[in-house]
Each structure stands twice: as structure tokens, then as C-alpha cells.
Amino acid sequence: MHVKPHAEGTQDGQAQHPVQHDGWQGVALCLAVGDGVGSVHGARLVFFVMWIILPERLGPVTPVQVAGACAHSSIDLNGERAPGAGVKPCNRPQPAVQNAENLSTGVWWTHPPRLASLAMTSFTRRFGDVLLGTDPKQRLRISRSLTAASVYLICVALMGYACLTGFMAWREAAELSAAILLNVMIWYAILRSGLNKRFADPALTLPQIMAALTVISGAYAITGPVHGSTMMLLALVLVFGIFNMRARDARLAGGYTVLIMGGVIAWKVRSEPEYYPLRLEVAHFVLVAAIVPTISSLAAQLSSLRAKLQAQKEELSVALQRIQILATRDELTGLYNRRHMLEVLTQHQKRLERTGHHRFCLALLDIDHFKRINDTHGHGVGDEVLRGFAQVAESVLRETDVLARWGGEEFLVLLNDTQTNQANIGLERLRDLLARTALVPNMPELKPTFSAGLTAYDTSEPLHVCIERADQALYRAKAAGRNRTEVTQPPETSPQPRKVMG
Numbered sequence: 071m072h073v074k075p076h077a078e079g080t081q082d083g084q085a086q087h088p089v090q091h092d093g094w095q096g097v098a099l100c101l102a103v104g105d106g107v108g109s110v111h112g113a114r115l116v117f118f119v120m121w122i123i124l125p126e127r128l129g130p131v132t133p134v135q136v137a138g139a140c141a142h143s144s145i146d147l148n149g150e151r152a153p154g155a156g157v158k159p160c161n162r163p164q165p166a167v168q169n170a171e172n173l174s175t176g177v178w179w180t181h182p183p184r185l186a187s188l189a190m191t192s193f194t195r196r197f198g199d200v201l202l203g204t205d206p207k208q209r210l211r212i213s214r215s216l217t218a219a220s221v222y223l224i225c226v227a228l229m230g231y232a233c234l235t236g237f238m239a240w241r242e243a244a245e246l247s248a249a250i251l252l253n254v255m256i257w258y259a260i261l262r263s264g265l266n267k268r269f270a271d272p273a274l275t276l277p278q279i280m281a282a283l284t285v286i287s288g289a290y291a292i293t294g295p296v297h298g299s300t301m302m303l304l305a306l307v308l309v310f311g312i313f314n315m316r317a318r319d320a321r322l323a324g325g326y327t328v329l330i331m332g333g334v335i336a337w338k339v340r341s342e343p344e345y346y347p348l349r350l351e352v353a354h355f356v357l358v359a360a361i362v363p364t365i366s367s368l369a370a371q372l373s374s375l376r377a378k379l380q381a382q383k384e385e386l387s388v389a390l391q392r393i394q395i396l397a398t399r400d401e402l403t404g405l406y407n408r409r410h411m412l413e414v415l416t417q418h419q420k421r422l423e424r425t426g427h428h429r430f431c432l433a434l435l436d437i438d439h440f441k442r443i444n445d446t447h448g449h450g451v452g453d454e455v456l457r458g459f460a461q462v463a464e465s466v467l468r469e470t471d472v473l474a475r476w477g478g479e480e481f482l483v484l485l486n487d488t489q490t491n492q493a494n495i496g497l498e499r500l501r502d503l504l505a506r507t508a509l510v511p512n513m514p515e516l517k518p519t520f521s522a523g524l525t526a527y528d529t530s531e532p533l534h535v536c537i538e539r540a541d542q543a544l545y546r547a548k549a550a551g552r553n554r555t556e557v558t559q560p561p562e563t564s565p566q567p568r569k570v571m572g
């Protein structure tokens with residue numbers, strides 16, 4: 071890599087941006103440091119701090135060191151991670167090369183704010199990955215749990231304040247803080263290790279909420295003169311669960327809160343009446359018994375609303391699937407219908423025009439004397455014959471061929487990557503199998519035959535012309551006595567399909 075000094079000399083021979091020149095070397099230095107420690111992103115951050123405070127101290131480094139450092143980077147100048155970076159080392163060179171080019175043209179250090187944001191983005195992304203993992207669902211669960219934990223940490227700070235102002239004993243505050251931190255750490259460890267995925271609710275909402283409620287009841291019991299303030303936290307904890315708790319769990323959490331708080335209040339009224347006077351505690355209990363069930367019932371209502379929405383979403387997606395099937399399939403045989411077949415044919419036509427490959431043939435098939443089957447055995451038997459014919463034809467054709475019900479007792483087959491002589495072999499295979507198959511199980515003597523018109527598609531012609539040609543061939547097959555295939559070629563078959571460039 072050729073590394074150019076960034077600052078161009080001015081007419082009087084002075085460098086235009088001497089500090090930026092040092093900064094440029096600093097980028098290189100820090101990337102070289104990154105090379106050593108294996109973390110280019112951290113090194114970028116180091117550089118930015120150094121660029122701000124010590125630009126003149128950043129020494130020169132060789133282009134080789136810079137290139138080596140860049141090669142370690144999996145993030146390009148725009149902060150985009152290379153596809154698969156961190157998974158396969160071989161995916162890294164692309165942004166590394168880009169970084170090296172950006173360095174050589176001096177792009178980086180001419181945009182210090184951009185470098186700063188890049189450094190911060192890289193750092194926060196890496197930090198986020200370490201803290202929360204990379205699975206999006208797990209990240210959401212862990213970040214929710216940590217949001218709740220941040221409220222706990224504020225409580226720990228408040229307890230410190232209560233101790234300093236003499237409202238709380240240090241020992242009790244330390245015990246409660248330890249319990250809170252342990253609670254936070256245990257849930258974080260369970261979620262971060264992925265242990266939670268083994269449970270029906272991997273977010274572990276109910277257990278986390280129950281644990282939090284227990285800790286808060288403990289706080290209520292040991293915070294003496296300031297215990298009233300802890301009640302607010304009960305509501306906060308329940309609010310955390312309001313969006314993803316099931317109705318039953320919400321009621322369970324509400325009931326548990328009233329019970330445990332009732333127990334704690336009764337215990338404290340007896341053991342520490344000076345801080346927990348009966349008349350005040352009765353008011354506290356009434357508050358808990360009124361507010362907590364209200365929140366729980368709101369959570370339960372939201373939960374059933376979510377369940378209804380989910381059910382509606384599922385119904386809609388089933389309906390959408392059904393609509394898609396109805397729009398593309400024939401209801402009786404399950405084959406593609408005429409409208410969809412026309413789309414399929416158009417796609418094949420375009421592919422052939424574009425690539426010059428995948429020539430195809432079309433065959434129009436018609437069950438012989440089908441009216442007679444209907445008239446003799448009834449419409450139901452006629453339907454069974456149509457279904458059976460479709461099944462047999464599908465089983466005999468190649469996977470790449472497409473069979474559609476064209477209308478009534480007529481079927482259209484698209485025979486891919488083939489000439490008429492090969493396609494005809496396929497149709498004869500079908501004729502053969504049909505003669506040996508009972509389409510209606512309890513009427514083995516009913517062995518309908520079919521007539522077919524087969525033709526090759528010519529690249530230069532519209533689709534309907536080709537279909538019309540197959541139809542005329544079918545007409546001739548009928549006229550010639552049925553149970554046969556008439557093959558017809560396009561008027562002027564071009565030796566090679568026309569290839570459309572671009």
C-alpha cells in the first residue's frame with residue numbers, strides 16, 4: 071500500500087494542517103497498537119483521545135505497520151461490519167482494504183467528528199455484544215432485565231443517602247444492597263448464559279418479578295422510618311411486567327404482592343411498632359391491596375388483548391395463505407390454474423430471452439370422450455377422473471415440468487429444457503401409465519385416454535401463438551382418432567434462441 075502524507079504543501083512550502091498531519095500518523099500509530107492487541111476499534115478510540123489532547127506527541131509509523139493494523143479491522147469507515155466478520159477471518163479483508171485506502175487518501179483524519187463517532191460506534195457495538203450477546207431476542211430480554219436493574223441501583227444509592235442522613239443503619243443497608251446486587255447478578259447470569267431458553271417463557275418475566283417483589287418486601291421490612299417510600303417500587307415492578315406477562319401470571323404476581331406485604335406489615339407492626347404504627351400500616355396495606363390488584367388486572371387485560379391480536383394475526387395469515395392458493399391453484403385438482411400458468415409461462419419466456427438457455431415445449435392435453443364419462447357415470451366420477459389424471463400426470467412428468475389445468479378437461483404442460491421428440495417420450499410415458507392405472511378405485515374398467523397437441527416454443531413468438539399452435543395440433547389428434555399426440559413445429563424454428571443482452 072502506498073501511503074501519502076495528507077497535508078499538501080502550500081506555495082510557501084508550509085504544511086497546511088500540521089496538527090492534522092500528526093493526527094494522521096496518530097491514526098496509523100493507534101491502528102498499529104490495535105494490531106498488537108487485536109482490537110482496532112479500541113485503538114481508534116485511543117487515537118481520538120490522543121488526537122484531542124496530545125496531537126504533537128503522536129509519532130510517525132511505517133505504511134507496513136498501518137497496513138498490518140488495518141488488516142485486523144472488520145469494520146469499515148462507515149462503521150459497517152463486514153458480512154460474517156468475526157466468524158470467518160477471510161471475510162475481513164474487504165473493509166480492511168477500504169480502511170487502508172481511506173488512510174492512504176487521508177479521509178479519516180480530515181473528519182475528526184466522523185472518526186469520533188466511528189470510534190464510539192465500534193466501541194459501543196463491541197461493548198453491547200459482550201454485555202448483551204448477539205442474539206436479538208436475548209438482547210431484548212437482557213436489556214429489559216438490566217433496565218429494571220438500573221432502578222435497583224438507584225435504590226442502592228438512595229439507601230446510601232438514607233444511611234448518611236441517619237435514617238437507616240449501614241449494616242441493614244449493606245445487607246439489602248447485597249441482596250439486590252445478588253438478585254441482579256443471578257438473573258443476568260441466567261439470561262446471558264442462555265439457561266432461560268429452556269423455559270416456556272424464556273424472558274422469565276414472572277420469576278424475575280416475583281424475586282423483585284420479594285426483595286422490595288424485604289426492603290420495606292428493614293428501611294424503618296423511610297419504609298413508606300419502598301411501596302412505590304412495588305407498582306414499578308408490576309409495570310415492568312405489564313407488557314409481556316400472561317393474564318394468569320399477572321394475577322398471580324398481584325396476589326403474591328398483597329399476601330407477602332400483608333405478612334410483612336403484620337410482622338413489623340408487632341416487632342417495631344415505633345417505625346410501623348398500626349394506624350399508618352393499615353393505610354399502607356389498604357393502598358397495596360387497592361393499587362396492586364388494579365395494576366395486575368390492567369396487565370391481565372393487556373395480556374388478553376395481546377392474545378386476541380395474536381389470534382387475529384394468525385387467522386389473517388391463514389386467510390392470506392388460502393387466498394394465495396385460491397389465486398394460483400385450481401380447486402378440484404390442486405394444479406396451477408390458467409391465470410397462474412400464464413405467469414409461469416411469461417417467466418420462462420423472459421428467462422429464455424435473457425439467457426438464451428432453457429428452451430421449452432408446450433403440450434395441450436384433453437381427456438377423450440370426457441362428456442361420455444360424465445353422462446354415463448355422473449359428474450362426481452368425472453371429477454374423480456380429473457383429479458386422478460392430474461395426479462398420474464404429475465407423477466410421471468419431470469420435476470422441472472409444470473402442469474396446469476387449462477380449463478374443463480384440458481391440461482397444459484410446460485416441458486422444460488427439451489425438444490419436441492424428448493417431450494413426446496414424456497407424454498407417451500403418461501399414456502402408458504394411464505392405461506395401467508385405475509383413476510377411480512372402484513371402477514378399474516374406466517381407463518380414459520387423452521389426446522395431445524405438442525409444439526416447441528420459438529423465442530421470437532408471443533406466447534398465445536405457441537398455445538394456439540398446440541391447440542391446433544390437439545384438434546388434429548382428436549380428428550385423427552384420439553388417444554394420440556400430434557407434434558407440430560414453429561413455422562421457422564431458429565437454430566439458436568435470440569439472446570437479449572443486458
Ligand SMILES: Nc1nc2c(ncn2[C@@H]2O[C@H](COP(=O)(O)OP(=O)(O)OP(=O)(O)O)[C@@H](O)[C@H]2O)c(=O)[nH]1
Nearest residue numbers: 436437438439440441442444449452453478479548
Ligand atoms: N365432472 C366434470 N366435468 C367437467 C368439468 N369441466 C368440464 N367438464 C365437462 O367436460 C366435458 C367436455 O366435453 P367435450 O368438450 O364435448 O369433449 P369430450 O367429451 O371430452 O370429447 P372429445 O374432447 O372430443 O374427446 C363437458 O361435458 C363438460 O361439462 C369439471 O370440472 N368436472
